[in-house]
Amino acid sequence: MESLIIIALMVMMLVAVWLIIQSRNLFGVVVLSGVYSFLMATVLFALDAADVAMTEAAVGAGLSTVLLLGALYLCKSEEGKPLHRPWFPLALSVALTLTLMAGTVGLPFFSDPMAVIHQHVVPRYINDMPAEIDVPNIVTAVLASYRSFDTLGETTVVFTAGAGVIALLRRRRNGVTNAK
Amino acid sequence: MTTLAGSFTYLVTFLLMMAGFFIIIARGNLIKKLIGLGIFQSSVYLLYVGPAKIVGGTAPILAAGFTVYSNPLPHVLILTAIVVGVATLALGLALVVLIRESYGTIEEDDILKLDILPEPETEQA
Amino acid sequence: MRNDLILRVVAKLLIPFILLFAVYVQFHGDFGPGGGFQAGVIFAAGIVLHALIFGLDRTKTFLPEPWVESIMALGVLLYVGVGLAGIILGGNFLDFFVLDADSITGQHRGIFWIEIGVALTVAGVMLKIFYMFAARGPIDE
């Protein structure tokens, strides 16, 4: 049953992406990409990734959509041009995908508790964490303590984006000459 | 059914990747390209989170009565990936807005046409 | 939108709850899903709602732009500061064990402060991006 729901949700995601490819109306595309993110969040939730699902819903479906709508408003752009010369890109993407698929034969099976990712490194996070850190949410423990340096990097990425947007979009004060 | 769902996750990962890549190279609108880029980036989520799931397991939040938890490590990594995605989108859109202001268009071919002409020496607003 | 009475009243009622929810998500992160990042986004959403309903200028009177810039920087500083505190107290960088005599309390303390750092930066950045986009009217007008 669980698997069936996951499959159904993923099919809906693919449909959303298909519509995004097809559509030329940018406003529609933005809304669809919000829908896509929301479906992605649901799939992630069904895959037991509650924290990730929550973040994807807030960021992908919420924030990104708002940013995109804002940019659309600023750019006054409604319709993209039609596809031109789609065959070369299509061939390239298909070739890429086929190579990828060939590579995945042999990746661990879904839901195999004996797969190496469940046997190495992670057991300490699950079994010893109550004695070492003692917070109920294991994701928080890994994110904020075991791998807290990654989270520092992540915070820096957010900071970089913020400072970067300031650097790009700040209005120039009068009297500064900087011809662009 | 479980195996099917598993292979399907991988399949969807690659289909999404392909779709995102296709939008990036086939579409000339700069905003649409960024949307494609977002899909391309988000395909990774399933590659990481799919295999982390254990059927019959539960979300990795310790609670009485559960002994089998899905693997929390990929979740942590994907949280970071999502944040990176939105950071890239914000910067990309800021660039698009500036391009629109100085070129008057966000269609790639129009911009390339304008770039062949000599640069106008006008002050940007 | 600014003159719609119903919107203004609803927003006035809603915004405190959004901010409260952000605080809940922030401190509940140890127990359920959530944490600094999500809390920062929700907090910023609350402020953005205020700006949409009451106008950006009014929002800027109690959250001026330089403050927002400083908040996003403070978050990173706080995070790195916690890391350096680990070194000063005799451990490694980001070592939470040494933050308290009891290592588990130390861990909790470390997680608490870095999550606040994350929330500050995320909320600051989201707000700042909103300010920057909103301050730029559409072109050709």
Added chain:
Amino acid sequence: MSITQHLPVLQVALPLLAAPLALIVRQRRVAFAILLAASLACLAISLALWNHVQDGSVISYAIGSWPPPWGIEYRVDRLNAFVLVLVSGMASLVLLFSWRSIEAEIAEDRHYLFYTMFALCLTGLLGITITGDAFNVFVFLEVSSLSTYVLIAMGQKRRALVAAYQYLIMGTIGATLIVMGIGMLYLMTGTLNLYDMAERLGPLQGQRPVLAALAFITVGVSLKVALFPLHQWLPNAYTYAPSAVSAFLAATATKVAIYVLLRFYFSVFGQTIFLDLPVRPLLIALALAGMFVASFLAIYQLDLKRLFAFSSVAQVGYIVLGIGMGNAAGLTSSVLHLFNHGITKGAIFLLLGLVVFALGGTQLSRLKGLGKTMPITSIGLVICGLSLIGIPGTSGFISKWYLIMAAVELGHWWLVFLIVSSSLLATAYVWKFVDVAYFQSPETPAAAGRALPLTMVLPALLLTASTLYFGIDTRFTIGSATGAVASMIGAQP
């Protein structure tokens, strides 16, 4: 417990601390002072680390006191210590240069933002280099990439925006492919620590996902390296970025990407997996194609900055060629050229920054008679040009010598021939500059350019001088490179 023990993490934490501080102070002067202090401290730290590992020891630092593979490990060996010295040294010099250079190119109320982004870029590059954790590589790669996009977009012309956008798209594709590859490696090994991963990959040799991961990482990093034909973002980015940014990127960004390639090939996949695969012939073919096509394109450029940007793509070819050959001499030449070319290209772009400062642009039509109007700058450019060609007495000669030795060792005489003939192409594009600067007189009597400030001239000349110095006294470079190669392939020097 002494502070020296924490040097590996301070290497990254100091510039990371400088970035938000520069943003808070909102003042050009203070932001510059903070950054200069941080980058000089970084240089000192990297030299100390370099000195410490020269006996072949490896420094491992467990962040958060969580032992690897559970926590994130910083790990310094002779290979990345050498790269750290290059990155932090270039950062200090370019920073000094930028003080006056950006005055002419960036609006003053954005200077503190420039310094913030510069600090973040430095943090990212150092973080990628020093970390021992696969996912951490990705996180810091994004820090450096995002800041790079902004730094490029700060260029004066509107084309800088398009260049930054294109780089954003291509860079993100590259980064995503890298995460995919890392994800597959994680699924196969269950660990993210590079060295733990290497051990656990041993028995998995030849399995398909491992090979797919290798392919993903190769393509993803090649985008960042600007390996032909994935180099399209580079010429525009280098041409339209502010002078200081072009210099810093040309000297460090692609070099760090090459380091990532070396790290994954030799420390993670290990020599055996790498040697068994058809990756090496492919790398050799692409490297050769890059060397010839990009050099050829360089000859036809009308803008000197763009000409040298294409030359960068060609020179990356030499480095990758050394990796492709895979023997000790080839790898030594790669590591050497990584350093030598970093210095040479840094010098060239700083000298071009002087030209931009004085004349306002680097179009060849503006540079007629440059040998008379800016004699020292022109001589500097000629010296660096000779290093690009590989004339004895310059640092470029040393690395090319090792490259030829490697080809001879393998018995590939045709490669020797190709390397030498691609140098002739380099001669052609360098000659183009010499011709314009010394044999053409300006159409209008050259207005004397602006006087050049010392803070700009000094770093440029220092780098030019070191191009010559490392061509004669090679103890530091060859010693470090052979040590680095020994740590890569596990042999004693």
